Amino acid sequence: EIVLTQSPGTLSLSPGEGATLSCRASQSVGSSYLAWYQQKPGQAPRLLIYDASNRATGIPDRFSGSGSGTDFTLTISRLEPEDFAVYYCQQYGNSPFTFGPGTKVDIK
Amino acid sequence: EVQLVDSGGGLVQPGGSLRLSCAASGFTFSSYAMSWVRQAPGKGLEWVSAIIGSGVSTYYADSVKGRFTISRDNSKNTVYLQMNSLRGEDTAVYYCAKTLVRGGWLPMDVWGKGTTVTVSS
Numbered sequence: 001e002i003v004l005t006q007s008p009g010t011l012s013l014s015p016g017e018g019a020t021l022s023c024r025a026s027q028s029v030g031s032s033y034l035a036w037y038q039q040k041p042g043q044a045p046r047l048l049i050y051d052a053s054n055r056a057t058g059i060p061d062r063f064s065g066s067g068s069g070t071d072f073t074l075t076i077s078r079l080e081p082e083d084f085a086v087y088y089c090q091q092y093g094n095s096p097f098t099f100g101p102g103t104k105v106d107i108k
Numbered sequence: 109e110v111q112l113v114d115s116g117g118g119l120v121q122p123g124g125s126l127r128l129s130c131a132a133s134g135f136t137f138s139s140y141a142m143s144w145v146r147q148a149p150g151k152g153l154e155w156v157s158a159i160i161g162s163g164v165s166t167y168y169a170d171s172v173k174g175r176f177t178i179s180r181d182n183s184k185n186t187v188y189l190q191m192n193s194l195r196g197e198d199t200a201v202y203y204c205a206k207t208l209v210r211g212g213w214l215p216m217d218v219w220g221k222g223t224t225v226t227v228s229s
Contacts, residue, residue, distance in 0.1 A: 046219075047216060090153075095167040095213075097158065097167070099154065
């Protein structure tokens with residue numbers, strides 16, 4: 001099983017600042033099959049990024065993904081008020097298709 | 109509009125069974141893999157199971173293997189999760205989700221609102 005580790009656990013930032021979230025895999029993720037999701041309280045997750053760097057439909061370009069192998073990054077260039085949420089990475093290169101524990105981005 | 113409506117959650121005693129359903133609309137259901145993902149109270153997301161569009165292939169998380177069974181009825185545009193031998197740690201909101209790409213397993217681009225399963229005596 002591929003174990004995903006996300007850091008930091010919590011990121012306290014102000015609107016307008018940039019955010020860098022990390023996702024590290026215990027072994028290489030095949031074909032860069034890594035996705036990022038955003039989840040707000042009481043809501044279902046929302047797909048942001050797939051295949052490590054492709055934005056899903058309707059996702060603003062302030063969200064970008066990068067990385068390969070075992071190290072992946074989600075970058076939010078300038079935080080908008082609606083971006084404060086929990087972010088999860090998920091690998092789908094090998095079953096079981098594991099999630100990371102999440103990074104909470106909250107308002108400083 | 110692509111929509112998933114998950115249902116079937118409720119309160120069940122440890123050792124009991126429950127079947128979740130997810131009714132899909134707005135896309136060619138049989139062409140897309142479907143997954144179930146759960147979230148225990150105050151915890152993160154846990155992928156549970158997935159089934160390919162034809163239904164001939166499935167995957168499970170180790171935590172549910174042998175107890176849960178995913179299936180689908182493409183004539184009814186519905187995916188199911190049969191949950192047996194339920195334990196307290198199965199208490200969670202269960203989401204069904206559609207895969208992004210035809211023929212692929214994941215990622216999941218459309219999600220249901222979730223149905224709550226509580227395992228307690």
